[in-house]
Amino acid sequence: MLEQPSASQHPSRGLPVANELPDLQGWEWKLYAPNTYECGTTAVTARKRLLEESESLPGEDRFAYVISGLAEYLLAHGVCEIAVPQYYSRFHDEFDPVIAEWTIERHGSALGIDANLLEWTVRLAEGKGRIDHDALSVYLCDNRTLVVTGSRGAFLVDVAPLKQRSLDQTPPPAERVDIHGFVVPEADPDHQRGLRRFIEIFDRHAEPTLTSYKHLSDGKHVFETDTGRDVYAGSQLRHLARMTVDETDLRGAYNYDLDGDTHQSVWDSETASHALGDETHLGTVVGFEHIWTEKEHIMSNTLFELQSKAKYWCFQPRPQRYSHFDFQVGSLDGKIDTFANGS
Structure with a gap:
């Protein structure tokens, strides 16, 4: 007890x-x-x-x-x-x-x-x-x-x-949340946000339609589609949780502090090179994210290189070799600004 x-x-x-x-x-x-x-x-x-x-x-x-x-x-x-x-x-x-x-x-x-x-x-x-x-x-x-x-x-x-x-038990009703009409046992806020994006992607960009939530499995949530094939939402949810669907939400100034210097980069109306729904070699653009990357160059005169980047998240169905509907979520990076040697 x-x-x-x-x-x-x-x-x-x-x-x-x-x-x-x-x-x-x-x-x-x-x-x-x-x-x-x-x-x-x-x-x-x-x-x-x-x-x-x-x-x-x-x-x-x-x-x-x-x-x-x-x-x-x-x-x-x-x-x-x-x-x-x-x-x-x-x-x-x-x-x-x-x-x-x-x-x-x-x-x-x-x-x-x-x-x-x-x-x-x-x-x-x-x-x-x-x-x-x-x-x-x-x-x-x-x-x-x-x-x-x-x-x-x-x-x-x-x-x-x-x-x-x-486990000899299933999630009780109190442990389930309603996400766009699907009742899902998921307590993690990031996974909940990722599931919202996942459901929106299948509603707007994917060919099969999600019809019901089936069950929780190790490392994934299982949904049923109108084709009879299941879809798994798992490791992709962390990526989907970080992105925004509306590119204008990212517009503004971004600051990054490094070695006592503050570097600023601006995402404006001219920044995005892809729009929602664009087709790329990694699939359909379904979201956006701003990131900073930092590199140290040991064997060159450049002490460091700091880049401000636009990240474009893409959805692409994979060849259907399995009984479930398979897909991948990948990303393309676009450079906004580069700073080096304290510039």
Whole structure:
């Protein structure tokens, strides 16, 4: 049973100072780069030492040690406490995955904690030997993290992608959002925005018509079309989320700070070399984006080259070799301005 933690339950015990960080075999703490969160919490991450045998932990940049502000972090983000089985040997039999949010982020069907991540998390906080349940607490938070406290102190751990095969549940109605008439289980705002663009593209530029939303699968949303073929919306959604359909929305000045200098580039009525719906070798132009690119030239007299660019996102059906409708989303870049050597 998951229980909502109260303020009095938020553990703040056992937080050593920076020079008393736990010794993790094969890992070193990045004390030179502490992270400070909006709620005031300070934590440090770790990295593996090269050519050394190391503890099996969630992975670099996926966990951090809490230096201070644990109670504040839990008050700001804590959702519920997770019940931990008595022994490691029972984790896979007694622990069911806990879902933080339904999303195709990181090629899963949801984000949360399963038995594998729970074991890594507990071992991180407890070290070798038996679990000290008097010291151990695991909390799910609303910002895609877990908080775990144990004999070694307190840690923040990223939740993990959960695969469809490990879940014996489907997204409840409360976890679904209406996107242009399709009810979709997707919590990530960028993916929601990408799905809006995806549906608009098929409405305006693609030959098959989307007729219904079918289901969530690992790393993709599955739609049905009037041809009977399914369409998958997956990794393209991040790209689609960044673009705008109306090129005039991008007109204006863009500033970029580099080495103490501020460079300005202007997107005006003469900038765009393609219009919405234009056909290119990468397909139909379906959106626009402004980007900056920075390059260092080590073997030349140019110390750096900074470019302001117009990006044109294109949609193109692929040869239909599969049972589903296949397509690609690519981009063309057009140079607006170039700055070099502090110019």
